[in-house]
Amino acid sequence: MAKPATPADVQEALPATPDAQAPLDTALDELIGYAMRRAQLKLFQNLIGRLATHDLRPAQFSAMAIIDQHPGLMQADLARALAIEPPQVVPLLNKLESRALAVRVRCKPDKRSYGIFLSKTGEALLKELKAIAAQSDIDATSALDSAEREELLRLLKKVYQN
Amino acid sequence: MAKPATPADVQEALPATPDAQAPLDTALDELIGYAMRRAQLKLFQNLIGRLATHDLRPAQFSAMAIIDQHPGLMQADLARALAIEPPQVVPLLNKLESRALAVRVRCKPDKRSYGIFLSKTGEALLKELKAIAAQSDIDATSALDSAEREELLRLLKKVYQN
DNA sequence: AAAATTAGTTATGTCAATTAACCATTAATT
């Protein structure tokens, strides 16, 4: 058990901003998981802030993108795609529907289920949101050049596609 | 609004495992933020599983590592380092103290504050935990070779140290 | 020595997310 650090010693090693993640670790900072968590938090916060302009959360944006690529999919499928539980899909879709960004359409063959589609408005907004997300990406990784960004994306994909 | 996909079409594009993150996206998957979130989730889940053996959560492990590097630090400093609010530190430290991994020691000069230290047991366990975390890192990024892992860590640090 | 600050704690409220129970509809079994 080492000697106690004085409050001044510690203070100096700690970040000034309370809501930013701390830069004081050593040992932790050789872990990919640790670095990944902090980088992810930064990107996520950035995106949350930008989407707030449109009163949307990242999950709603993701949902719209998935619906766009799988028009007519069912809610259970959307839940799986978002890695959330079916009950969570309900308020999410309610929100999108209330803003006329998406619609639930009763299925002809199976009258229990709905096909989910984006409205024209939803498609148009999605286009905007994609641009916002791309900009958020670049902004939050402004320390990287374009080649590094490519490489980072490649490595991340390799990690999660596995 | 495109033609509805049949349930079979959609099903085929969706992941079989319900609790794994979904691999179906396109458009989203050119976003670093999206790839980062999914990779981070994978690493985090892996670590959670491994630490569960010792009945610890990632935040508790991080706390121990930080205490180890700043012996005698105060709770407010620890809160800042973990980017959590002071009230959250209380149950966290209670848990570590109840398992005799860390101790709160009343400060000589300022009897309001505590210096926080790892016990010998805590130091020994931390050593083990670091090995576990390093192994978790490698395991969850097994698709990468060692050079790629280095590069990924470098890029992630560059992103969050900014 | 009275007032204002600070470290830690407790208490409270909010919000996300999981689980269990429920209704309507479809499929399976006999």
Added chain:
DNA sequence: AATTAATGGTTAATTGACATAACTAATTTT
């Protein structure tokens, strides 16, 4: 064809994370 079982979606209730505010004890300021 009639009962049973299973499925899609929803609602309700539980849990847990987390932040905020209020409180105690000790220190500093004036």
